[in-house]
Amino acid sequence: MINKIVATVAEALAGVKDGSTVLIGGFGSVGQPDVLIEGLIEQGATNLTAVLNNAGVGRVGVARLMELGRVRKIICSFPRSSDPVVFETLYREGKIELEIVPQGTLAERIRAAGAGIPAFYTATAAGTLLGKDKENREFDGRQYVMERALKGDVALVEAWEADRWGNLVYRGSGANFNPVMAMAAELTIAQVQHIRELGTLHPHMIMTPGVYVNRVVQVDRGGDWLKPEGEA
Amino acid sequence: MINKIVATVAEALAGVKDGSTVLIGGFGSVGQPDVLIEGLIEQGATNLTAVLNNAGVGRVGVARLMELGRVRKIICSFPRSSDPVVFETLYREGKIELEIVPQGTLAERIRAAGAGIPAFYTATAAGTLLGKDKENREFDGRQYVMERALKGDVALVEAWEADRWGNLVYRGSGANFNPVMAMAAELTIAQVQHIRELGTLHPHMIMTPGVYVNRVVQVDRGGDWLKPEGEA
Amino acid sequence: MKPFTRDQMAARLAADVPEGWCVNLGIGIPTMVANHVPPEREVIFQSENGVIGMGPAPAKGQEDPWLINAGKQLITLAKGASFVGHADSFAMIRGGHIDLCVLGGFEVAENGDLANWATSENDTAPAVGGAMDLAAGAKRLWVVMDHTTKDGRPKIVERCGYPLTGLGCVNRVYTNLAVLDVVPGKGFVVRDLAPGWSLAEVQAKSAATLHTN
Amino acid sequence: MKPFTRDQMAARLAADVPEGWCVNLGIGIPTMVANHVPPEREVIFQSENGVIGMGPAPAKGQEDPWLINAGKQLITLAKGASFVGHADSFAMIRGGHIDLCVLGGFEVAENGDLANWATSENDTAPAVGGAMDLAAGAKRLWVVMDHTTKDGRPKIVERCGYPLTGLGCVNRVYTNLAVLDVVPGKGFVVRDLAPGWSLAEVQAKSAATLHTN
Numbered sequence: 001m002i003n004k005i006v007a008t009v010a011e012a013l014a015g016v017k018d019g020s021t022v023l024i025g026g027f028g029s030v031g032q033p034d035v036l037i038e039g040l041i042e043q044g045a046t047n048l049t050a051v052l053n054n055a056g057v058g059r060v061g062v063a064r065l066m067e068l069g070r071v072r073k074i075i076c077s078f079p080r081s082s083d084p085v086v087f088e089t090l091y092r093e094g095k096i097e098l099e100i101v102p103q104g105t106l107a108e109r110i111r112a113a114g115a116g117i118p119a120f121y122t123a124t125a126a127g128t129l130l131g132k133d134k135e136n137r138e139f140d141g142r143q144y145v146m147e148r149a150l151k152g153d154v155a156l157v158e159a160w161e162a163d164r165w166g167n168l169v170y171r172g173s174g175a176n177f178n179p180v181m182a183m184a185a186e187l188t189i190a191q192v193q194h195i196r197e198l199g200t201l202h203p204h205m206i207m208t209p210g211v212y213v214n215r216v217v218q219v220d221r222g223g224d225w226l227k228p229e230g231e232a
Numbered sequence: 233m234i235n236k237i238v239a240t241v242a243e244a245l246a247g248v249k250d251g252s253t254v255l256i257g258g259f260g261s262v263g264q265p266d267v268l269i270e271g272l273i274e275q276g277a278t279n280l281t282a283v284l285n286n287a288g289v290g291r292v293g294v295a296r297l298m299e300l301g302r303v304r305k306i307i308c309s310f311p312r313s314s315d316p317v318v319f320e321t322l323y324r325e326g327k328i329e330l331e332i333v334p335q336g337t338l339a340e341r342i343r344a345a346g347a348g349i350p351a352f353y354t355a356t357a358a359g360t361l362l363g364k365d366k367e368n369r370e371f372d373g374r375q376y377v378m379e380r381a382l383k384g385d386v387a388l389v390e391a392w393e394a395d396r397w398g399n400l401v402y403r404g405s406g407a408n409f410n411p412v413m414a415m416a417a418e419l420t421i422a423q424v425q426h427i428r429e430l431g432t433l434h435p436h437m438i439m440t441p442g443v444y445v446n447r448v449v450q451v452d453r454g455g456d457w458l459k460p461e462g463e464a
Numbered sequence: 465m466k467p468f469t470r471d472q473m474a475a476r477l478a479a480d481v482p483e484g485w486c487v488n489l490g491i492g493i494p495t496m497v498a499n500h501v502p503p504e505r506e507v508i509f510q511s512e513n514g515v516i517g518m519g520p521a522p523a524k525g526q527e528d529p530w531l532i533n534a535g536k537q538l539i540t541l542a543k544g545a546s547f548v549g550h551a552d553s554f555a556m557i558r559g560g561h562i563d564l565c566v567l568g569g570f571e572v573a574e575n576g577d578l579a580n581w582a583t584s585e586n587d588t589a590p591a592v593g594g595a596m597d598l599a600a601g602a603k604r605l606w607v608v609m610d611h612t613t614k615d616g617r618p619k620i621v622e623r624c625g626y627p628l629t630g631l632g633c634v635n636r637v638y639t640n641l642a643v644l645d646v647v648p649g650k651g652f653v654v655r656d657l658a659p660g661w662s663l664a665e666v667q668a669k670s671a672a673t674l675h676t677n
Numbered sequence: 678m679k680p681f682t683r684d685q686m687a688a689r690l691a692a693d694v695p696e697g698w699c700v701n702l703g704i705g706i707p708t709m710v711a712n713h714v715p716p717e718r719e720v721i722f723q724s725e726n727g728v729i730g731m732g733p734a735p736a737k738g739q740e741d742p743w744l745i746n747a748g749k750q751l752i753t754l755a756k757g758a759s760f761v762g763h764a765d766s767f768a769m770i771r772g773g774h775i776d777l778c779v780l781g782g783f784e785v786a787e788n789g790d791l792a793n794w795a796t797s798e799n800d801t802a803p804a805v806g807g808a809m810d811l812a813a814g815a816k817r818l819w820v821v822m823d824h825t826t827k828d829g830r831p832k833i834v835e836r837c838g839y840p841l842t843g844l845g846c847v848n849r850v851y852t853n854l855a856v857l858d859v860v861p862g863k864g865f866v867v868r869d870l871a872p873g874w875s876l877a878e879v880q881a882k883s884a885a886t887l888h889t890n
Contacts (some may be wrong), residue, residue, distance in 0.1 A: 208664065
């Protein structure tokens with residue numbers, strides 16, 4: 001019997017190696033695998049490259065991971081946030097490397113890794129600072145830059161529901177980076193609010209087929225996060 | 233009020249120009265916009281480039297369009313079918329041009345057109361006849377070919393449900409080429425079995441947002457095609 | 465003689481958005497544009513994080529923590545809304561399916577160049593977000609911004625001094641003093657001036673020629 | 678002394694598919710593999726047209742015309758099935774997420790090259806379908822085919838004569854006479870022979886050396 005459900009967060013994160021590239025889903029607080037990030041802090045892997053949209057807020061989650069000196073490099077589109085104190089301090093002190101990637105290019109580079117596409121061209125960043133050290137090429141009279149696939153060793157994703165095959169259903173705006181990140185890592189770990197019986201998730205609602213998922217752990221984020229969909 | 237629903241198939245196909253590249257959804261008989269293809273036959277546009285997976289079956293639909301001499305070129309992955317008589321005759325007589333594209337490359341080239349990506353690399357067809365006239369390039373020790381985006385002037389797609397915004401919900405294996413084709417044409421026309429009130433389609437079931445759709449026409453394909461989902 | 469307020473700038477821009485457009489609004493004044501589109505005029509608001517069809521802000525007590533926009537504000541869904549993931553959302557943006565994107569700006573140049581993400585080449589950790597994707601991908605880009613910086617330096621310029629967000633991408637600028645079209649091969653063309661302002665006065669606050677048709 | 682039947686070849690291959698794999702089956706004998714995986718061993722069958730998790734063929738009268746596989750046969754869904762569009766389906770294939778692909782073949786070479794789509798460079802309208810994507814993308818490619826053509830010409834060869842589907846992509850071949858691993862740098866290594874067949878007999882029907890470990 002296929003069963004990707006593991007009992008604990010520690011089990012979910014077992015084996016993450018030092019030096020890993022870790023893709024971290026979520027946009028703002030929605031779709032963010034916060035419990036898995038805490039688990040990664042516990043787990044201990046270091047010298048990580050973190051790939052996510054922001055660079056952490058306050059002193060918790062990814063910011064805490066950085067503050068503990070466990071992140072060598074961050075690849076993101078928007079290193080600012082409501083409270084980017086940890087990242088900004090480390091960056092000023094030269095203790096963390098930063099690669100800024102336009103948000104759509106970031107998503108597409110990750111998708112490319114998942115889809116077996118080593119490189120593609122985009123007009124995004126052509127003629128700008130972020131495009132100048134890249135291969136530039138003209139197609140049909142317009143300038144494009146070549147972007148490379150961005151693959152993870154590990155992906156941490158969040159979803160609303162899962163089954164034992166690892167099929168994932170997202171809620172609200174919670175998909176965001178999660179589906180492409182789930183595709184693009186050697187080891188994809190999902191934290192979910194609900195485990196459902198196999199066959200009860202609607203085949204057209206499953207945005208991430210279980211084929212992309214290695215481990216699922218159920219978490220209770222509590223509070224508003226647990227209200228049924230559509231109920232404010 | 234946004235209202236993309238048109239009353240007749242003729243209205244749906246109005247303005248398709250001679251020389252157009254027409255993307256035609258469907259895989260096998262499922263998700264095939266058969267009524268729109270009949271409408272295109274009526275409509276009269278000629279000198280067309282048809283992009284679809286097969287090259288027509290029997291003497292109806294796309295095969296009929298070809299038999300009438302309206303298709304200059306066909307771009308497909310699988311020009312064979314259970315009854316490819318029309319295509320094979322025209323091809324033997326040099327009356328139709330053929331571009332064979334591997335099926336996944338075909339889907340990805342169409343997606344690229346919809347996604348603003350002028351070109352990408354894939355290992356598919358590297359080292360084969362279908363890759364030899366293309367730009368070849370090595371990434372990380374593996375050979376890839378560069379493939380260009382494939383854009384349509386018109387896309388004919390099929391879906392199970394739509395609303396007046398043009399949001400589309402597919403049924404069963406009916407999505408196939410339809411979602412990417414809907415993204416990749418100047419004029420996207422959908423034939424659907426059911427029109428639903430705006431707001432009644434589930435936001436996570438809508439695989440093609442109406443943003444990609446220009447016109448929707450309701451058709452009755454009759455018979456088994458109309459049984460509710462899940463009822464065999 | 466008073467310049468437009470932020471709210472008035474947003475309202476002025478909103479008046480030019482026709483029914484049926486799919487519109488992406490940046491953070492700040494651009495977000496306020498949605499409040500000024502009358503509900504009977506259907507406009508589809510798209511957000512980079514994969515929401516297509518945002519409704520008005522939620523009433524107090526009706527917030528759903530799973531529904532946010534690209535500015536991380538809580539939102540509601542309009543009837544007809546749908547969700548996609550980030551790759552599909554930016555496919556929509558990059559592929560030219562957004563009829564209009566509205567962004568803020570540091571500078572707009574008469575060749576349509578936009579600078580809105582970094583204030584120097586050595587900016588420590590500038591935050592680009594989705595601005596470059598939107599600038600390169602949207603069918604139309606309208607910028608809404610004050611006509612000058614707080615210390616009076618013109619933001620309407622011949623060539624941008626700050627690092628670019630996109631090349632030749634701006635079609636129109638809504639400032640607190642004027643509405644300017646960016647016409648290829650010509651430059652800024654005045655569509656509108658704020659009530660009580662003369663062309664000469666607005667020109668004096670600009671570092672590029674303002675044409676009148 | 679009888680070679681394996683088509684059904685026996687499919688069964689022989691099915692015995693080697695472990696629980697949990699995601700498997701794509703080509704048209705013909707490969708499709709028959711599914712019938713030989715016992716229901717208690719969960720294997721996820723993927724089809725290029727976007728079905729992930731196919732069940733057995735539908736019972737008479739229970740056919741759903743909206744559910745077909747890549748061979749255009751009517752199918753059922755397994756519990757846990759999901760649907761994606763063609764681009765996402767081939768992203769899954771191209772991206773290396775299919776544990777095993779099973780295809781038919783015209784020729785397999787000792788360097789792992791596969792020819793299975795065209796019989797000459799001048800083939801009129803050869804039909805490639807998804808074969809090249811599967812050959813390039815699947816984690817493992819097993820070929821199931823007769824050991825020789827109907828007129829006795831070997832299909833196990835040193836180098837393919839027909840146009841290639843993919844380079845160095847085949848990991849194993851199941852024929853009606855043998856099961857052969859394709860080992861990089863070495864060539865064909867015999868895993869199994871059909872009952873009653875000797876290595877010498879099978880070698881005589883092959884145009885490449887068969888190694889025994």
